[in-house]
Amino acid sequence: MGRYVFGVDIGGTTVKLGLFSEEGGLLEQWEIPTVKENEGAAILPDVVGSIKAKMKEKGIAEQNVAGIGVGAPGAVDDEGTLVGGAVNIGWKPFNIPEAIGAYINVPVKAVNDANAAAYGEMWQGGGKGSSNMVAVTLGTGVGGGIVVNGNILTGATGAGGEIGHIHLVDEETESCGCGNKGCLEQYASATGIARLARRRLAQDEKPSILRGKDAISAKSVFDAVKVGDEVAIEVAEQFGDYLGKGLAAVAAVVNPEVFVIGGGVSKAGEILLSFVEPAYQKYAFHQCRGARFVLAELGNDAGIYGAAGVVINGPSRASH
């Protein structure tokens, strides 16, 4: 009988769980609510309880569980310690594998949730077949997950892949959520694109279907691009220029085979890439220009895939 792996993705509203075969097939997936009260004290017991219930339902014994992989919404070091806690769910710093080990006797690995999603996309999604990739998440913010030689790049303090905070614009007057000014995230996130659009519209009176809308979103910008709206196209070009410049900087550091673009903004589809790739080619070092751009494929399931993947594929980090 084959063994099983659980992939867990702890989010601010729900915890996503997946039961995988040790060969990497997703057999079942489900969700439980994230109970954030009392500094999130119930979350891990709830997760383990849900896993145990699934094991009972399926008749899976502990010795047939190869491991549990956990993606957590905060910086996680190579030992699985949530080094700075996880503000969104009330967690203080602690070691996740040790804490889960108090409830169940199977191997546990913990990684940052964005890194888990990146790993998932490399293993079974848009980056399949590559072992050097950068996953870029364009959502409320701009996140990144970097895989080098098949291993997640964690960094010294868990901030590896925080590419949304590459400084791009000296003249910026508004602050990024991180406190700095001029971060990539301020131009390439969903909120950043909407801000670029508002700034562009305020410049002059050029007609655009974006005018007069109650709220401009990244989606409304790309919808307008698709029907040929010139102002929207200018905004998309600005977005592409910033993101292409930022990713060219990333490439000069880690030289990936592929960029996998995901997050809510990526729902615009291939047209998004058509604005990013030419700018990337313009700014990239010549030896880095062969990097491919693809859309993420696993959507919200990337996290459970990646969490299971780091268990299945052995060390989640480089050997010493």
Add this chain to the structure above:
Amino acid sequence: MGRYVFGVDIGGTTVKLGLFSEEGGLLEQWEIPTVKENEGAAILPDVVGSIKAKMKEKGIAEQNVAGIGVGAPGAVDDEGTLVGGAVNIGWKPFNIPEAIGAYINVPVKAVNDANAAAYGEMWQGGGKGSSNMVAVTLGTGVGGGIVVNGNILTGATGAGGEIGHIHLVDEETESCGCGNKGCLEQYASATGIARLARRRLAQDEKPSILRGKDAISAKSVFDAVKVGDEVAIEVAEQFGDYLGKGLAAVAAVVNPEVFVIGGGVSKAGEILLSFVEPAYQKYAFHQCRGARFVLAELGNDAGIYGAAGVVINGPSRASH
């Protein structure tokens, strides 16, 4: 009897060689000329001949050689293939360990020379004790070598750590050696610093001991800084701002514990760091601000140390 390792650093003028104990002690070092004629066909035979002569001199048998590490001046992939050749010494692409294997029956590892130097600084130099570091070489150009979890970051096409080609300035009108405009290297290399100084001097008539010099160099700028020359200090501040901004971008990608600053420009000493660190702190993501800045310690020997080190410390790359 202990075993031995040879570290080889192939440069455009000389090949540096080092004999190390397997514990990492440098026992002897010497140089041979780099014979570039005929597409550098004599270089590897010369290297192996020199190693064999040393073995004979010391009475070291092949079975007592744990390996030979080679740093080569071009992009080298994880299998030791010089993927794009090495223009400076006339080499076309080939697999270095295989080629050396035709002459001597010991394990061979090959890496890029800048990466070897970075590894050397991590192992026995300024970055000793850290396993996540970025070595920055400020010379004619700006080079980088990145170590992640103790392994050299090579990248998909050997361009990992090419941090000198991070794009920083949209308005730049002159071209970088790479063909792009506005690369970090154009402001933070020895030639870049001299250029910043010439541009600053041309702006106005502010008195400076830099005026009237035949040729302004990075050294003359930092010498002037040390005696309080205001124009030179302005130039050093510009240099520090560019380099700090570039290294903050690097940190948002790989989040190192330490930056090790080497190359000819670093001979200015600690005062150099006093211009870079404040700028880095200004632009860096908060979780990356703990990175230390230190000067390189091994100078021109970093390459032989690093080449030997990747042999001694096992895999020069992350495990899959």
